[in-house]
Amino acid sequence: MTVALRRLLPVRAGWWRGALLCFACVLVMALALDAGPARAAAEAPVMRIDTALAELRPEGAAPQAGPVTLPHRWDKVFGGRAGEATYTLMLPAQADPRQPTALLIERVGNQARVRVGGVTVAEIGGPHDRRTDAARRSIAIALPPGLLRADGPTPLVIDAAMQALRAGGLSSVRIGPVAEIDALDARLALWGPGAAAAYAGGLLLMGGLALGLWWRQRDPVYGCFGLAALFGTLRHLDKVLPEALLPWPGWGALLAIGYACHLALIARFVVLVLGRPPAWLDRATAAVLAAVVLLPAISFSTLQPGWWTAALAILEAVGLGCFALVLRSALVERQAIAWLVLSAGGLLLLAGAHDLLLVRMGLFGGSSFPLTSHAMFLLVLILAGLVVARYSQTVADYRALNQRLAERIAERERQLHEAFAAMRAQQHEQAVQGERQRMMREIHDGIGAQLVGLLGMVGQPAVDRGALQDQVKLALDEMRMAVDALQPVHDDLTTVLATLRYRLQPRLAAAGIEVVWDVQALPPMPGLSPQAILQLQRILLEAITNVLKHARATRVTVAATPRGDNAVSLQLIDNGVGLPAAAADAPPNDPASGRGIANMHARAAAIGASLRVAAGAAGGTCVAIDWQPG
Amino acid sequence: MNPVTVALVEDDARMRERLARAIVAEPSLRLAHAAADAGALLAWFADNPVDVLLVDLGLPDLPGTELIRRCARMQPACAVMVITMFGDEATMLLSFEAGARGYLLKDGTEADLATHVLSLHAGGSPMTPIIARQLLARWNAVNAAAPAALALARAGVAPGREAGRAAPPPEALSRREAQVLDLIARGFTYTEIAGQMAVSVTTVQTHVRNIYGKLGVHSKTEAVYEARQAGWLP
Numbered sequence: 001m002t003v004a005l006r007r008l009l010p011v012r013a014g015w016w017r018g019a020l021l022c023f024a025c026v027l028v029m030a031l032a033l034d035a036g037p038a039r040a041a042a043e044a045p046v047m048r049i050d051t052a053l054a055e056l057r058p059e060g061a062a063p064q065a066g067p068v069t070l071p072h073r074w075d076k077v078f079g080g081r082a083g084e085a086t087y088t089l090m091l092p093a094q095a096d097p098r099q100p101t102a103l104l105i106e107r108v109g110n111q112a113r114v115r116v117g118g119v120t121v122a123e124i125g126g127p128h129d130r131r132t133d134a135a136r137r138s139i140a141i142a143l144p145p146g147l148l149r150a151d152g153p154t155p156l157v158i159d160a161a162m163q164a165l166r167a168g169g170l171s172s173v174r175i176g177p178v179a180e181i182d183a184l185d186a187r188l189a190l191w192g193p194g195a196a197a198a199y200a201g202g203l204l205l206m207g208g209l210a211l212g213l214w215w216r217q218r219d220p221v222y223g224c225f226g227l228a229a230l231f232g233t234l235r236h237l238d239k240v241l242p243e244a245l246l247p248w249p250g251w252g253a254l255l256a257i258g259y260a261c262h263l264a265l266i267a268r269f270v271v272l273v274l275g276r277p278p279a280w281l282d283r284a285t286a287a288v289l290a291a292v293v294l295l296p297a298i299s300f301s302t303l304q305p306g307w308w309t310a311a312l313a314i315l316e317a318v319g320l321g322c323f324a325l326v327l328r329s330a331l332v333e334r335q336a337i338a339w340l341v342l343s344a345g346g347l348l349l350l351a352g353a354h355d356l357l358l359v360r361m362g363l364f365g366g367s368s369f370p371l372t373s374h375a376m377f378l379l380v381l382i383l384a385g386l387v388v389a390r391y392s393q394t395v396a397d398y399r400a401l402n403q404r405l406a407e408r409i410a411e412r413e414r415q416l417h418e419a420f421a422a423m424r425a426q427q428h429e430q431a432v433q434g435e436r437q438r439m440m441r442e443i444h445d446g447i448g449a450q451l452v453g454l455l456g457m458v459g460q461p462a463v464d465r466g467a468l469q470d471q472v473k474l475a476l477d478e479m480r481m482a483v484d485a486l487q488p489v490h491d492d493l494t495t496v497l498a499t500l501r502y503r504l505q506p507r508l509a510a511a512g513i514e515v516v517w518d519v520q521a522l523p524p525m526p527g528l529s530p531q532a533i534l535q536l537q538r539i540l541l542e543a544i545t546n547v548l549k550h551a552r553a554t555r556v557t558v559a560a561t562p563r564g565d566n567a568v569s570l571q572l573i574d575n576g577v578g579l580p581a582a583a584a585d586a587p588p589n590d591p592a593s594g595r596g597i598a599n600m601h602a603r604a605a606a607i608g609a610s611l612r613v614a615a616g617a618a619g620g621t622c623v624a625i626d627w628q629p630g
Numbered sequence: 631m632n633p634v635t636v637a638l639v640e641d642d643a644r645m646r647e648r649l650a651r652a653i654v655a656e657p658s659l660r661l662a663h664a665a666a667d668a669g670a671l672l673a674w675f676a677d678n679p680v681d682v683l684l685v686d687l688g689l690p691d692l693p694g695t696e697l698i699r700r701c702a703r704m705q706p707a708c709a710v711m712v713i714t715m716f717g718d719e720a721t722m723l724l725s726f727e728a729g730a731r732g733y734l735l736k737d738g739t740e741a742d743l744a745t746h747v748l749s750l751h752a753g754g755s756p757m758t759p760i761i762a763r764q765l766l767a768r769w770n771a772v773n774a775a776a777p778a779a780l781a782l783a784r785a786g787v788a789p790g791r792e793a794g795r796a797a798p799p800p801e802a803l804s805r806r807e808a809q810v811l812d813l814i815a816r817g818f819t820y821t822e823i824a825g826q827m828a829v830s831v832t833t834v835q836t837h838v839r840n841i842y843g844k845l846g847v848h849s850k851t852e853a854v855y856e857a858r859q860a861g862w863l864p
Binding site for chain 1: 822
């Protein structure tokens with residue numbers, strides 16, 4: 001609970017200072033209001049008449065007659081009964097007939113006809129008009145000159161019709177100069193219907209906004225406050241509307257239920273704001289709500305005021321409970337806002353007590369100025385401040401949450417980037433490592449093997465220089481091929497073949513062998529790896545070396561023809577002496593086929609090519625390779 | 631006929647001696663200077679015109695391509711040859727762009743070496759199929775990508791640096807030159823190409839030299855462009 005309240009109170013809460021100021025202003029004005037009528041009464045020219053002769057005719061009871069003291073409360077005498085009354089007051093003699101004089105009736109209920117000296121001067125509501133309530137506002141009546149007698153008292157007769165539970169009766173009546181009376185009437189109107197209109201507007205606005213927030217966010221705090229504010233408008237609207245929307249007592253029941261709900265929801269709001277209420281408190285508030293709806297309904301349907309009074313008493317008790325909750329929070333928290341709510345709540349309780357005891361029950365001399373509505377509006381204002389604070393806190397929380405989320409996402413992104421970079425570095429490392437392994441293997445199998453062979457030859461006692469030179473050239477060829485195989489050829493087998501020729505052409509030319517180059521433009525062949533290129537180059541190099549060494553040829557034809565589906569057919573045909581009969585069609589692994597040809601078969605197998613070494617159609621030898629790379 | 635004057639720069643002493651020996655052994659060649667690093671060569675090169683300059687790419691004090699670029703500027707008439715172990719595509723393309731006109735493989739015989747120098751001097755630049763293929767691809771890419779860039783270049787608008795290294799468009803290849811490149815890439819010899827195109831071998835060699843020249847122009851355009859960017863030129 002304490003945490004909740006602290007969360008409600010923003011650190012930068014300049015607003016509560018403003019609210020405090022507002023509160024002080026309203027307090028001063030309320031005091032001024034209370035002093036107002038008293039001061040007016042003290043002024044010499046205005047006289048107050050607070051006795052009358054009354055003839056009371058309650059329905060279903062014996063009529064009474066006799067002097068009464070004003071204000072006279074019908075409900076106090078005939079609670080729950082309708083009826084009629086005739087009040088007769090004696091207006092004092094007028095010393096100066098030219099002096100414009102007026103009457104002020106603060107309150108008369110519920111429909112009334114006013115006569116002075118037998119002349120009707122005002123009539124509010126017909127005999128059976130149950131929608132009009134003359135008590136809604138004060139009545140100022142300017143008297144025509146000459147109506148008041150100069151030599152003696154003039155009778156003022158007020159015929160009133162009362163409805164049950166409608167707070168009928170008559171207040172004291174004032175008489176005085178028109179200007180004074182008008183000023184007094186204006187002041188009463190300001191604090192009556194004027195304030196009611198302002199409160200109704202304010203409550204509607206606050207309720208609408210809070211319900212809008214609730215609609216968006218479904219936070220019960222907003223919903224509770226919005227409903228409370230809307231229920232609160234009803235009572236003020238009653239003072240502003242020219243006549244009731246329903247006939248009495250239905251209208252009375254509606255007003256009472258609205259008011260009770262207003263109070264109960266305000267209490268619930270305070271409980272909600274203080275934190276997540278325990279289950280029993282939830283149940284208790286629900287019970288209170290049900291009770292305060294039910295009791296006035298019973299009261300107005302049975303026309304027994306006790307039920308409604310009981311509902312108000314329950315609400316007062318609930319208010320006291322809330323007051324205690326807030327007090328505890330204020331004492332534990334020492335928060336200025338809690339004190340502010342407490343003060344407004346205290347004021348409301350006082351006003352409530354004032355209205356219950358003085359206005360409604362007429363105890364302690366009674367009063368006709370209900371204060372609850374003013375104090376309530378003040379409290380509602382402060383509570384609206386709480387709603388605003390809660391909303392801004394929520395927004396701030398969301399912003400902070402967004403910020404945190406954005407930071408976390410950024411952090412996660414950074415980690416991902418790092419992980420990705422690490423992974424890429426690792427992959428790169430692996431690729432490089434794999435390539436190194438491959439190159440090492442190539443060096444080992446290729447130039448390494450050649451050099452070992454060379455070493456063996458050098459170690460022999462009688463070294464054939466020509467053979468040595470051939471071996472060295474082979475080693476160099478192997479190295480160049482390895483380098484060529486590493487060059488980017490972009491899946492272009494034509495360039496691979498062309499490069500091989502480019503390397504070997506000088507040697508073939510030197511050996512007097514003409515090259516017939518019948519290589520067609522081959523389509524790109526995806527999947528042409530350096531390994532495969534190197535193997536193919538080795539096969540062709542072996543074949544050409546054989547031509548150079550053994551074939552005694554004068555011409556070699558190199559043909560490359562694309563076959564469908566990414567395949568190629570290569571042919572190397574010489575016009576030499578041809579293969580020894582045994583080697584030609586021997587199985588690849590037969591030693592008779594010669595080591596060179598066995599190697600060529602092994603390499604062809606390694607890249608998935610099919611190799612045939614056969615006698616050429618016109619003599620010589622034909623090496624044919626059918627290959628589908630990738 | 632005067633012997634062809636040759637200078638060389640090579641930091642490996644044994645290789646340098648071997649090259650020197652091969653040049654000296656050939657009567658039609660005359661070794662004018664053998665330097666061990668770029669600094670020494672540049673100092674000498676400024677005052678001594680030669681016909682052929684052999685440049686090793688792995689010099690300790692200057693990248694080989696930069697040395698070639700400077701030498702080509704100092705003596706445009708001198709044919710620069712790169713001495714390389716492998717003749718691989720990346721190195722060779724950079725060298726040709728810098729202004730080289732041929733290359734020598736380090737593992738060739740001494741007789742090969744003299745032949746190549748003389749051949750180069752006579753106007754015969756070698757070109758491997760891989761390089762021919764690469765050049766074709768590069769020119770095709772430029773032609774396909776940038777008629778707009780060409781138009782801009784013709785209008786005298788310097789293309790933005792953001793357009794990348796290929797931004798200054800190379801001078802377009804002629805149809806015959808593209809044909810020569812294509813045939814080289816497919817493995818035909820200059821003689822065969824001459825036969826197929828019904829021209830002389832000399833003409834094919836001229837086409838190849840012109841193609842290298844356009845590469846050089848390309849790199850020169852780039853150099854001018856970069857110099858403008860750096861504020862050295864108006």
